[in-house]
Amino acid sequence: MNSVEGLLTQIRGLSSTASDVLSLQNVLKQADESLHAKSTRLLPFLDQLDPSKHSLGYLYFLEACTAGPVTTESASSFVLIIARFISSCVAEQIRLAPDKFISVCKRFKDQVLLLEEPLRGVAPMLTAVRKLQSSTEHLTTLHPEFLLLCLLAKCYKTGLSILEEDIFEVDQPRDLYLYCYYGGMICIGQKCFRKALELLHNVVTAPMSTINAIAVEAYKKYILVSLIHHGQLSTSLPKYASGVAQRNLKSLCLSYMELANSYNNGKIADLETYVQANMEKFGSDNNLGLVKQVVSSIYKRNIQRLTQTYLTLSLQDIANTVQLNSPKEAEMHVLQMIQDGEIYATINQKDGMVRFVEDPELYKTCEMIEHIDLSIQRLMTLSNKLTVMDELISCDPLYLGKAGRERQRFDFDDFDSVPQRFNI
Amino acid sequence: MASSSSSGLTFKLHPLVIVNISDHYTRVKSQLNLPPSLTSTSSAATSNNNNNNSNGGENNQQKPPRVYGCVIGVQRGRTVEIFNSFELIYDPSTRSLDRSFLEKKQELYKKVFPHFYVLGWYSTGSNAQESDMHFHKALMDINESPLYVLLNPAINPAQKDLPVTIYESELHVIDGVPQLIFVRSSYTIETVEAERISVDHVAHLKPSGGSAATQLAAQLTGIHSAIKMLNSRIRVVHQYLVGMQKGDIPCESSLLRQVSSLLRRLPAIESEKFQDDLLMEYKDTLLITYLAMFTNCSSTMNELVDKFNTAYDRHSRRGGRTAFI
Numbered sequence: 001m002n003s004v005e006g007l008l009t010q011i012r013g014l015s016s017t018a019s020d021v022l023s024l025q026n027v028l029k030q031a032d033e034s035l036h037a038k039s040t041r042l043l044p045f046l047d048q049l050d051p052s053k054h055s056l057g058y059l060y061f062l063e064a065c066t067a068g069p070v071t072t073e074s075a076s077s078f079v080l081i082i083a084r085f086i087s088s089c090v091a092e093q094i095r096l097a098p099d100k101f102i103s104v105c106k107r108f109k110d111q112v113l114l115l116e117e118p119l120r121g122v123a124p125m126l127t128a129v130r131k132l133q134s135s136t137e138h139l140t141t142l143h144p145e146f147l148l149l150c151l152l153a154k155c156y157k158t159g160l161s162i163l164e165e166d167i168f169e170v171d172q173p174r175d176l177y178l179y180c181y182y183g184g185m186i187c188i189g190q191k192c193f194r195k196a197l198e199l200l201h202n203v204v205t206a207p208m209s210t211i212n213a214i215a216v217e218a219y220k221k222y223i224l225v226s227l228i229h230h231g232q233l234s235t236s237l238p239k240y241a242s243g244v245a246q247r248n249l250k251s252l253c254l255s256y257m258e259l260a261n262s263y264n265n266g267k268i269a270d271l272e273t274y275v276q277a278n279m280e281k282f283g284s285d286n287n288l289g290l291v292k293q294v295v296s297s298i299y300k301r302n303i304q305r306l307t308q309t310y311l312t313l314s315l316q317d318i319a320n321t322v323q324l325n326s327p328k329e330a331e332m333h334v335l336q337m338i339q340d341g342e343i344y345a346t347i348n349q350k351d352g353m354v355r356f357v358e359d360p361e362l363y364k365t366c367e368m369i370e371h372i373d374l375s376i377q378r379l380m381t382l383s384n385k386l387t388v389m390d391e392l393i394s395c396d397p398l399y400l401g402k403a404g405r406e407r408q409r410f411d412f413d414d415f416d417s418v419p420q421r422f423n424i
Numbered sequence: 425m426a427s428s429s430s431s432g433l434t435f436k437l438h439p440l441v442i443v444n445i446s447d448h449y450t451r452v453k454s455q456l457n458l459p460p461s462l463t464s465t466s467s468a469a470t471s472n473n474n475n476n477n478s479n480g481g482e483n484n485q486q487k488p489p490r491v492y493g494c495v496i497g498v499q500r501g502r503t504v505e506i507f508n509s510f511e512l513i514y515d516p517s518t519r520s521l522d523r524s525f526l527e528k529k530q531e532l533y534k535k536v537f538p539h540f541y542v543l544g545w546y547s548t549g550s551n552a553q554e555s556d557m558h559f560h561k562a563l564m565d566i567n568e569s570p571l572y573v574l575l576n577p578a579i580n581p582a583q584k585d586l587p588v589t590i591y592e593s594e595l596h597v598i599d600g601v602p603q604l605i606f607v608r609s610s611y612t613i614e615t616v617e618a619e620r621i622s623v624d625h626v627a628h629l630k631p632s633g634g635s636a637a638t639q640l641a642a643q644l645t646g647i648h649s650a651i652k653m654l655n656s657r658i659r660v661v662h663q664y665l666v667g668m669q670k671g672d673i674p675c676e677s678s679l680l681r682q683v684s685s686l687l688r689r690l691p692a693i694e695s696e697k698f699q700d701d702l703l704m705e706y707k708d709t710l711l712i713t714y715l716a717m718f719t720n721c722s723s724t725m726n727e728l729v730d731k732f733n734t735a736y737d738r739h740s741r742r743g744g745r746t747a748f749i
Contacts, residue, residue, distance in 0.1 A: 069501055085695045092472065201610055207732075207736065239729065239733070240729040240733075241736050296622065316493055360732060363711075364700065364703045364705055364707060365703070366703070368707070369706060369707055369710060372707070372710045372711065372714055373710060375714060376710065376714050377719055378719065379714070380717060380718045382721060383717060383721045384718055385725060386721060386724040386728060387724055389728055390724055390727055390731070393728060393731045393732060393735065394731065395454070396735055398736070399735035401729050402734050402735055403731075405717045
């Protein structure tokens with residue numbers, strides 16, 4: 001125990017200035033092994049350290065304490081300790097040992113899940129994420145853990161607040177996949193289908209060297225959300241999707257592709273029979289709720305198609321074309337769509353006619369101008385970042401090697417041997 | 425070390441020499457430093473990556489490498505015209521110049537340009553140093569009074585003229601000891617038609633923060649400076665009025681009357697139709713700018729994606745080698 005006491009005094013002494021903290025980190029790294037050996041007996045020593053002043057030392061001790069297997073009794077006490085630590089620790093000291101902090105938070109999440117109270121973990125995890133990330137554009141390993149807790153605790157709004165930020169830097173590819181997948185699920189829960197589509201699209205088109213299960217699940221949800229939001233599914237992935245994804249994803253989600261095909265035909269009865277036939281398959285993927293929304297959205301899609309053909313139409317005709325049961329139902333649907341802003345129309349109740357009109361927005365107002373101005377500025381920062389990335393990749397030796405290999409061997413005019421490989 | 429030269433020679437420098445020196449330096453510099461990897465997700469372990477990044481960072485902070493070479497040209501009377509240059513192998517630590525290489529290069533250049541001969545040498549750096557005198561003396565057996573062309577590779581956006589200086593050597597008596605020191609000389613740039621076209625081409629490749637070249641940009645800059653001046657004047661008046669209100673400045677009724685009459689002249693036009701038209705035109709301009717930005721961004725993105733696919737996608741492109749006969 002002497003070494004532990006000695007370590008404690010060193011932590012208390014060396015936690016004031018930045019250079020002291022760096023030397024403290026070296027000391028702690030060397031003492032890490034011995035701390036882990038005594039992991040079960042370290043708990044009483046934690047009280048002698050103040051998490052707000054001695055964050056780094058407290059972190060090392062905490063990580064060693066929680067290294068063992070998690071049981072229900074120890075979980076409740078640890079949850080309190082870790083939550084208090086996260087709220088009071090100092091961000092700069094934490095960032096010196098990010099992997100330790102991440103493992104402590106992951107164990108925190110496990111304990112909270114073991115106690116079956118994910119709601120207790122949401123707020124501390126949010127603080128942890130904010131303290132760990134070096135800027136709001138940085139994606140850490142804690143982001144997907146936080147979103148997982150939000151999903152399990154069903155508090156989607158807190159999750160949405162994190163999803164509003166644009167991400168430009170990622171630590172690990174698996175973080176990105178999980179973050180976008182959970183984020184997509186949260187947005188689906190809040191019915192923001194546009195943002196859900198964007199996030200799921202990110203997972204599906206992210207660079208990957210081999211196909212992974214997260215991308216497959218994300219692609220299934222992507223198909224369904226695309227049908228709900230856009231009413232159609234683009235059959236080929238864009239060219240910035242990895243070759244692996246382009247080749248393999250469709251064959252792994254065959255039943256969903258069939259669903260999209262029968263949706264495109266527009267016949268509601270066919271769609272419903274198909275859904276009934278494959279009910280267990282959709283259920284095993286936990287996508288039944290989404291599939292039901294797809295079925296109800298086909299009415300909307302058919303009504304929208306009518307706006308492209310007719311200027312005025314009676315409610316009875318709408319009901320017949322869209323295969324609804326009565327004009328009353330048709331009126332309800334059209335009214336709901338007008339309220340949601342999906343079509344622009346006026347219903348004349350006297351003779352039961354619906355007149356489709358153009359989008360009345362003239363874009364002349366000051367708010368619209370401010371909106372455009374903001375969009376232009378966002379686009380300018382994005383363009384700058386893209387130019388920087390473009391220059392970086394132009395100097396990348398991997399790219400230069402492959403680009404150099406593709407030069408023509410023989411020019412038309414001269415027969416000088418043009419160098420084939422770009423030898424650096 | 426640098427005062428103005430008294431030899432009375434006029435120097436004419438061709439842009440080809442400057443481009444050669446800069447190219448030599450850039451090549452050597454980029455070959456020394458490994459470029460940092462594109463994203464940290466592209467390699468397997470982030471810890472390995474962080475190590476590589478920190479090593480790359482250390483390399484960048486080392487002193488930038490110095491490159492050496494010879495300049496060749498013609499001297500006619502009192503005019504020295506520097507046409508071309510080539511690289512030399514020189515080891516600054518052992519101070520050894522590769523003579524055989526220099527002679528071989530001289531022979532080759534003599535075959536192509538029979539009139540040119542070695543006029544001096546070049547190097548990169550911010551200032552002429554004492555150690556350069558050794559190289560200078562080594563070249564003195566080829567040319568009795570060689571020139572030293574120095575290029576400063578540090579990019580200083582505030583600097584308006586070229587970071588190139590030409591030094592001559594003069595024998596001065598310092599503390600009773602005759603020594604060779606470097607003295608600065610002035611020079612002019614002389615271009616041949618081919619050089620002018622290529623320099624123009626290179627200059628337009630990257631319009632990065634340079635002066636407004638096009639007419640539209642010039643006109644907009646004029647309007648922008650006019651509005652800026654108007655803004656600053658209004659601020660002055662505003663501060664004055666605030667000071668008067670607070671009581672720091674004594675009240676002056678005549679000035680107040682002038683300000684109030686100015687304010688009553690505004691706004692010049694106020695009607696709903698005017699607002700409408702103004703907003704329409706403003707919106708149109710904004711939308712066009714937005715569209716232009718969008719196109720620009722999409723094209724950069726497209727190029728980036730192409731390069732990324734070429735570099736990192738294993739099966740994307742098979743080499744496009746077709747024999748042409």
